[in-house]
Amino acid sequence: MSTSTERIWAATAALSLLDIGILVVGSSLSSYIYFKRFEPQRPLPLFILVVLIPGVLSVPLSTFLSSNTLGVAFAFTAYGGLVLFYTLIYRLSPFHPLAQYPGPILARISKWWSSFVCARGKQHLYYRSLHEQYGDIVRVGEYDFDHSAPWYFHLGIKLAGPNELSIRDASVIPPILGPGGLPKGPWWDNRTNPPALVGLRDPVEHQRRRKPWNRAFTSSAVKEYETIVASRSRQLVDRLASLVRSEGKGEKKISMPLDIGAWMSYFTTDFMGDMAFGGGFELMEDGGDAKGVWHIFESGMKSSAVMAHTSWSLVLLKYLPGTVQTIQRMRNFGGVNVVNRMKLGAKRKDLFYYLSGEDDSSTVRPSLPTLTSDGILAIIAGSDTTATTLTALFNYLMQYPAVYERLQQEIEAAFPHGEEPIDAAKLSRMSWLNACINESLRLYPAVPSGSQRSILRGEGPRAIGHYVFPEQTQVFVHTYSVHRDPRNFSSPDQFIPQRWLRDSADDMDEKTNFSATENFIHNSAAFIPFSYGPTICAGKNLALLEMRMVVCFLMQRLEFRRISGAGIGQWEDELEDQFVIRKPPLWANVSVRS
Numbered sequence: 364m365s366t367s368t369e370r371i372w373a374a375t376a377a378l379s380l381l382d383i384g385i386l387v388v389g390s391s392l393s394s395y396i397y398f399k400r401f402e403p404q405r406p407l408p409l410f411i412l413v414v415l416i417p418g419v420l421s422v423p424l425s426t427f428l429s430s431n432t433l434g435v436a437f438a439f440t441a442y443g444g445l446v447l448f449y450t451l452i453y454r455l456s457p458f459h460p461l462a463q464y465p466g467p468i469l470a471r472i473s474k475w476w477s478s479f480v481c482a483r484g485k486q487h488l489y490y491r492s493l494h495e496q497y498g499d500i501v502r503v504g505e506y507d508f509d510h511s512a513p514w515y516f517h518l519g520i521k522l523a524g525p526n527e528l529s530i531r532d533a534s535v536i537p538p539i540l541g542p543g544g545l546p547k548g549p550w551w552d553n554r555t556n557p558p559a560l561v562g563l564r565d566p567v568e569h570q571r572r573r574k575p576w577n578r579a580f581t582s583s584a585v586k587e588y589e590t591i592v593a594s595r596s597r598q599l600v601d602r603l604a605s606l607v608r609s610e611g612k613g614e615k616k617i618s619m620p621l622d623i624g625a626w627m628s629y630f631t632t633d634f635m636g637d638m639a640f641g642g643g644f645e646l647m648e649d650g651g652d653a654k655g656v657w658h659i660f661e662s663g664m665k666s667s668a669v670m671a672h673t674s675w676s677l678v679l680l681k682y683l684p685g686t687v688q689t690i691q692r693m694r695n696f697g698g699v700n701v702v703n704r705m706k707l708g709a710k711r712k713d714l715f716y717y718l719s720g721e722d723d724s725s726t727v728r729p730s731l732p733t734l735t736s737d738g739i740l741a742i743i744a745g746s747d748t749t750a751t752t753l754t755a756l757f758n759y760l761m762q763y764p765a766v767y768e769r770l771q772q773e774i775e776a777a778f779p780h781g782e783e784p785i786d787a788a789k790l791s792r793m794s795w796l797n798a799c800i801n802e803s804l805r806l807y808p809a810v811p812s813g814s815q816r817s818i819l820r821g822e823g824p825r826a827i828g829h830y831v832f833p834e835q836t837q838v839f840v841h842t843y844s845v846h847r848d849p850r851n852f853s854s855p856d857q858f859i860p861q862r863w864l865r866d867s868a869d870d871m872d873e874k875t876n877f878s879a880t881e882n883f884i885h886n887s888a889a890f891i892p893f894s895y896g897p898t899i900c901a902g903k904n905l906a907l908l909e910m911r912m913v914v915c916f917l918m919q920r921l922e923f924r925r926i927s928g929a930g931i932g933q934w935e936d937e938l939e940d941q942f943v944i945r946k947p948p949l950w951a952n953v954s955v956r957s
């Protein structure tokens with residue numbers, strides 16, 4: 364042994380337990396302050412802070428313990444535990460940049476709490492209850508890591524924040540989501556590679572990639588899709604009618620219990636398959652998910668929604684057995700469909716026609732992986748959302764027979780004697796139909812917990828409305844809470860389509876419980892089911908056309924009644940918010956109208 368090593372051993376052997384305790388506390392506190400101040404992300408400083416320092420501390424500690432292994436274990440646990448302890452104390456302390464905003468303790472400590480809440484499926488109710496308890500701004504999460512760096516640099520703890528706020532104040536919708544507002548936050552990181560349009564955090568890149576989507580949803584482009592919507596709507600009605608008839612074996616008036624929620628999903632998935640990939644999904648034809656299409660898209664959704672709260676961890680999904688196959692299968696499926704659709708060429712003016720740049724020879728054609736990401740986005744964004752809204756609407760129509768009757772009459776007046784409801788202009792003028800759709804979207808916005816935005820590091824504090832938020836704060840406007848805030852909508856939990864017909868004073872007096880003198884509140888600026896601003900849902904016009912048309916097709920030919928004994932509110936109770944809504948079955952007695 365060299366003399367210098369001997370000297371070190373001699374020095375460490377001379378340390379008392381108190382000396383070592385002071386060393387552990389002092390070094391862990393210094394590391395904590397260094398982490399917090401400089402947020403090291405390169406391997407060397409991380410190695411020094413996370414491995415070398417506790418490694419050195421283990422040398423003197425081993426002299427007091429029975430083995431070197433115990434010394435190492437004790438040093439790492441004490442050092443790491445203390446760093447964690449300072450972190451927790453800081454996050455709960457009045458020195459934290461968001462200390463002025465209240466929130467539950469577990470949410471203020473870590474973002475893992477949000478993952479847990481999301482996994483339980485009741486995010487929408489939980490955040491609403493937090494707003495009721497704490498007010499318009501609630502501190503709901505603590506991002507542990509800087510999401511812009513690779514995940515393996517994040518094994519260190521990001522001690523300073525950034526942090527997350529949920530907002531229920533409708534007045535800040537424009538400054539947060541509108542033009543010049545905030546870019547998307549880390550919640551959107553690491554979903555697909557390359558990212559789909561919805562996951563792009565850089566506003567300039569988003570604007571560039573949004574152009575073909577905008578071309579795909581101009582009114583003249585949407586006009587071209589009317590025949591596809593009509594043909595799929597006809598198919599849905601024919602399929603349901605033939606199911607009921609086969610059950611009736613020729614009897615005239617027979618009804619059959621059907622899960623209309625599932626059939627709405629078959630319809631919207633088949634339709635989006637037509638739009639994005641030239642068709643071929645055929646869930647309605649198969650009467651279920653025989654080809655596993657739905658399963659492919661559904662299976663990865665829950666885990667990615669849960670893990671998006673700690674989105675750096677999404678990259679780890681591919682190392683977990685099972686999940687890699689799920690995600691890869693979805694991409695393979697998308698890739699095969701893109702190639703197949705390319706073979707069809709520019710003959711068909713569907714969504715793919717625009718996304719692939721077939722419509723505009725002057726644009727740079729996107730790569731196959733980009734087209735695959737956006738094609739998959741179209742299926743996910745366009746099918747679940749619309750199916751949920753349609754199911755919510757039928758749930759309410761069956762609960763409120765007077766609303767149902769009035770809609771039936773409106774449809775009969777607009778499209779008499781079996782005239783097919785395919786005139787989009789007429790559909791858009793059907794005030795009761797549109798009021799019922801709006802009211803369903805208000806009560807159950809398909810993306811209930813909104814879309815996260817971020818104040819980037821280095822920007823400094825940002826004034827938003829009458830608030831000033833520090834940099835590195837993540838915010839989201841909680842759509843479900845805003846839509847159900849009595850300051851925006853009177854009797855916010857009740858299904859009252861009349862509230863959307865306020866132009867007609869007679870209507871309000873006759874058909875609602877609201878007296879003419881009551882101070883009826885209706886703040887349409889707080890209605891954001893499709894979001895708002897530059898990232899507003901690209902498919903909004905298509906979704907509205909699709910919903911209006913299929914509802915009229917369905918109600919013209921079929922009758923939907925509640926199954927006696929089915930609990931009112933049961934469907935709503937079983938809904939799960941995992942970014943998009945996962946809906947339980949909605950059973951209805953379906954019969955063919957004579």
Ligand code: HEM
Binds near residue numbers: 810893901905906
């Ligand atoms: C009732 C039906 C629908 C609802 C409630 C809905 C709602 C939303 C919401 C809330 C967003 C997030 C926007 C943001 O991050 O700020 C979104 C994005 C998007 N939706 Fe929809 N959506 C519906 C139907 C559709 C349909 C039929 C399509 C057709 C493809 C579609 C395509 C998209 C796309 C491409 C985006 C990303 C937009 C962007 O990031 O620029 N959606 N939608």
